[in-house]
Amino acid sequence: MNSRPSILILSWLLALGSFGLVSCEPDKVCHQELQATMQVILSADSVTLEGDTISYVQWDSVAFMGVGNNVVLKGKSLKAMPLELRPDTTITQYLVQYHGQIDTLFIEHTPRIQYISMACGCAIFHTISYAWSSDPRVDSVSIINANVESYAQDNLCIHMHE
Amino acid sequence: MSKRLTLILLFVAWALSSYAQGEQDVYKDTIPVFQGIGVKLDLAMPIIEAARSAGKIQDYEVVINARLLNRFYPTVELGYAMAECGADGGQYKGLGGFARLGIDLAVIKKGVAENNFMVGLRFANALQNYDLTNVKQSVNYWPNQRLDFYDQFRYDCWGELVAGCQVFLWKGLHMGWYGRIKLLITRNAKPGQVMPYYVPGLGYRKDFNWGFNYYIGYRF
Numbered sequence: 001m002n003s004r005p006s007i008l009i010l011s012w013l014l015a016l017g018s019f020g021l022v023s024c025e026p027d028k029v030c031h032q033e034l035q036a037t038m039q040v041i042l043s044a045d046s047v048t049l050e051g052d053t054i055s056y057v058q059w060d061s062v063a064f065m066g067v068g069n070n071v072v073l074k075g076k077s078l079k080a081m082p083l084e085l086r087p088d089t090t091i092t093q094y095l096v097q098y099h100g101q102i103d104t105l106f107i108e109h110t111p112r113i114q115y116i117s118m119a120c121g122c123a124i125f126h127t128i129s130y131a132w133s134s135d136p137r138v139d140s141v142s143i144i145n146a147n148v149e150s151y152a153q154d155n156l157c158i159h160m161h162e
Numbered sequence: 163m164s165k166r167l168t169l170i171l172l173f174v175a176w177a178l179s180s181y182a183q184g185e186q187d188v189y190k191d192t193i194p195v196f197q198g199i200g201v202k203l204d205l206a207m208p209i210i211e212a213a214r215s216a217g218k219i220q221d222y223e224v225v226i227n228a229r230l231l232n233r234f235y236p237t238v239e240l241g242y243a244m245a246e247c248g249a250d251g252g253q254y255k256g257l258g259g260f261a262r263l264g265i266d267l268a269v270i271k272k273g274v275a276e277n278n279f280m281v282g283l284r285f286a287n288a289l290q291n292y293d294l295t296n297v298k299q300s301v302n303y304w305p306n307q308r309l310d311f312y313d314q315f316r317y318d319c320w321g322e323l324v325a326g327c328q329v330f331l332w333k334g335l336h337m338g339w340y341g342r343i344k345l346l347i348t349r350n351a352k353p354g355q356v357m358p359y360y361v362p363g364l365g366y367r368k369d370f371n372w373g374f375n376y377y378i379g380y381r382f
Contacts (some may be wrong), residue, residue: 026359026366028249034300066303073303084303113299113309115356121251121298122309122356 030120038107038126038148039080044160045139067093067104080154087111087124096133098160103135105158109148125149131156197229202379204241206339210374219245219360225377227266235266237282243362252297252308258290260363262322276330280338284322288362291315297356311356318361320346322373334381342373 042062064073064083075081085107086092094105108130114123126148131141139159148155207221223241230236244257266282297309321344328338346369351357358367365371 025247026249026368030250035302036300069304071303084301086304087299087301088304088307113354115297115351116251117357118249118251118254118294118359121300123300 026117027119030117032116032120033151034116034120034123035151036123036125036148037082037084037151038128038155039151039153040083041080041144041154041157042160043157061099063097064105065095065097067095082151085109085111085124085126085128085148087113096135096158098137101135101137103133103138105131105133105141107131107156128155133158193232195230197232198382200227200229200235200334200336200379200381201225202227202336202338202377204375204377206374206376215247218247219243221362223260223363223375225379229381233268233271235268235280235282237264237266237284238262239264239284239286241363243360245360245362247359248296249359250298253295254292254359255295256290256292256358256360256362258288258292258362260286260288260361262286262363264322264324266324276336277328279327280325280340282324284324284342285319286322286344286363287317287319288364289315289317290358290362292358294356294358314356314358316355316358318346318348318358318364320344320348320361320364326375328377330381335378336381337376337378339377340373340375342375344371344373345369346371 060074062075062081064075064081065071066084066086068086073081073083083094088111090108090110092107092109094107096103096105107128109126109128112125112127114125115121116123128143128146128148131143133141137160140157142157142159143155144157145153145155147153202225204221204223204225207223211217211219211221221241221243223239225237225239227235227237239260239262241260241262242257243260246253246255248254262284263286264282264284266280269279269281292314294311294314295308297311299306299309323343324340326338326340328336330336344364346361346364346367349369361367365373
């Protein structure tokens with residue numbers, strides 16, 4: 001192999017390699033859906049004239065506001081209300097306004113940080129250990145699914161007396 | 163995994179068959195097994211990164227290889243890299259070292275394999291210490307506090323398929339280039355661990371990556 005043409009080929013390939021073969025920077029913008037939000041179902045029992053008990057949800061009259069946050073959340077035409085748990089503490093509190101009365105909903109949970117990528121940062125998942133309310137109109141607060149890892153699963157059910 | 167294994171087996175089979183053919187070569191009786199040691203310095207990455215990242219990424223490496231039977235080049239590549247870069251999700255700052263072990267094969271069999279095309283395989287390891295700061299949390303309703311992870315430590319390994327050439331200019335002085343296809347093996351993080359954005363010797367952390375080196379060296 002003659003050296004001179006080889007050097008010319010090398011130089012040409014160097015230029016090609018510099019632009020084409022060197023590690024490209026990954027995407028800097030996140031395109032993944034990382035939201036892990038607790039989904040709350042609210043149900044209330046009502047007795048019909050025939051004496052039957054039926055359950056219903058009337059989201060239009062319910063509003064939530066996180067303790068430590070001024071933004072009011074209202075659910076309309078929803079099967080479940082999405083409520084975020086705090087990433088920086090193990091007890092999240094929401095003020096619940098229902099039929100004009102205000103109550104506090106407590107959720108005890110363990111936040112879990114899951115690193116995704118440099119573009120997306122971290123997803124925060126939670127495991128709910130306990131949930132309660134001091135309102136006597138609340139019959140029970142039950143955990144349906146303790147793991148909050150997506151936007152699609154029902155996690156909590158608040159059952160009210162009418 | 164099976165694709166990778168197939169690729170390795172094909173390469174080994176080809177190398178062995180090439181060597182068997184080489185045994186019939188007229189040069190076989192005159193070729194000593196050990197034919198010296200070469201040392202090479204990479205010029206491409208320092209220049210490219212100085213231009214591309216304004217020195218925020220620095221990558222230096224040296225290659226030491228031996229020439230055996232005029233065709234085989236057992237190779238050790240040692241390097242050091244530091245990087246400071248980021249994306250929407252946070253900022254990365256890290257530094258570490260890497261080592262690649264492998265073998266090259268001279269493609270042209272006839273004659274003295276000075277000016278030649280080379281193909282080879284590498285197994286590479288990297289250790290690094292890094293900080294990930296200002297990392298975003300996927301929180302909308304609550305105040306989005308950014309997270310900081312300082313003094314993280316990480317080991318990574320990957321395999322490489324390399325191809326290139328070398329040209330001798332004067333006595334033992336030679337230059338050449340390598341293109342590299344890199345396949346990351348350590349892809350998962352332990353629970354709670356944050357992954358580095360950049361891996362010394364691999365480049366930006368991706369399962370599949372490319373690389374390019376341009377060497378100048380001397381063979382003793």
